[in-house]
Amino acid sequence: MEQIPNEYSHINGWGIDADPKNEPTYPMKNYTGDDHQRINWERPPLQNVTVEILKSNERPNLTAVFGTSSPPSGLSGAIRRYAFKSSESEYGHWLPLLLADRINVVEGIIDDLRQGHIPNIFAEKGWKADWKYNRIGLAKNVLIGVAVTTALIVLVNRKKRKSAL
């Protein structure tokens, strides 16, 4: 340090051991000092907001560009909006989002049915590949499926019989 900047002149030894070459993040980061300008870079033109975009509350504005896939909708959308009231540091952000993801799956099936499309869940799970490369695994899955269904039927029948008595 050749000259101590005025604002630190009252601190004896300020910057005396600073070593700009000790930059452990290089070459991942080519330190330029831009960090101390904070978020005041010249921004790219801003994308128009055409669909609902949820924004992290850890930033002041939307980013200059963003994706427009699958905007929030329905019950899952309402939960997602709620989640964005909490910061990325909170469980209150991530756990509701996971819940919304699971509810969204059911909404997806309802949407499919509404459009007259019965989702072929086996095909969507890629079971055709199991038939080709993993017959033992497939057989296991089918057996488990059959066992669970049988157990359910037995259980339901028992209950019915009980209530008939």
Place this chain on the structure above:
Amino acid sequence: MLAMNYRGPFRVRAAHKPYPEILHPGDAIVRVTRSCICGSDLHLYHGLVPDTRVGMTFGHEFIGVVEEIGSSVQKLAVGDNVIVPFNVACGTCAFCKQGLFGNCHESNPQATAVGGIFGYSHTAGGYDGGQAEFVRVPYADVGPTIIPEWMDHDDAVLLTDVVPTGYQAAEMGGIKTGDTVVVFGAGPVGIMAAKCAWLFGAGRVIVIDHLEYRLDFVRNYAQCEAYNFRSMEDPVLFIKKTTDWFGADVCIDAVGGDASGSPLQTITGKKLLLQAGSATALHWAINSVKKGGIVSIVGVYGPTDNLVPIGNVVNKGITIRANQASVKRLLPRLIDHIQAGRLDPKAIITHRVPLEEVADAYHIFSAKLDNCIKPILIPPSARK
């Protein structure tokens, strides 16, 4: 156009979607000629990443032909063949300016901890990805790089992620000449990390996984040692012994939150989602590196938190270095390595699947069927 469509954990299909539009003057529309499925996509596919919405198209590893450009795009022309890095990066924020293209601050409104990534949930920006016939590519003047005439397009598509990520994993390891480097994970990323560790002067490279076919492959491909953690009682002890009870100089986590090997981690991390994926490989990495050693993490974990032995990080004076790969920063060097024959990425491709069969491709890659290492998807419009 045809595109992969996410329906819920373990359920995807190919379905029709509207053709993407230019939404910003810096955008381009790219007609995809090849895209890959990545280990990162498996975290989405397994339902581990919060805000993964039904109807989204995944895919952050793709190349293609520029079909349309926005009014301000200058470096690309319609008809160019381009490599599109997986990071959406503006090139002008403080992070991009300093080479941190994986940490752009102008590409993801929905989270500040991660930059925009194509087709990688709304937590990474809500972009529809490249497992489709067409894709919208923002900041087309920044990321996309023209594929050199001489380059095989199978190599080019692996430059969008796998090669730079493996390379950066080794780079972040701060490898000194002669160092012993242990790579956890023999997936595409770990294989590449092992191969690249030699480029930084490693003296010994050891890969740990439990899939024999991948261990066999990496042993040959990266000319390294490769061991099955199922055949050891304790992988940490194994590494201590094989490094003269000293510990490895550098450990690389190329596994991430889908790790197996510890029932407690698997149950809390993958079944109950009490942590953001299972941190087994990271745990082993921290505990098997030497005192004062370096742990380099490229394996991806979710955004909440994970159980790792942080006390040992302190007591051993470990340096942890980690990031999403900064693809754009590394491309020039990696293109050189491929041209000179030092890297041969396309050798890891094992499956070529029509986009229509995307559900089978995901299942094959996720369940590790048919000795799968890296599957690529070919859209119908690229097969004509």
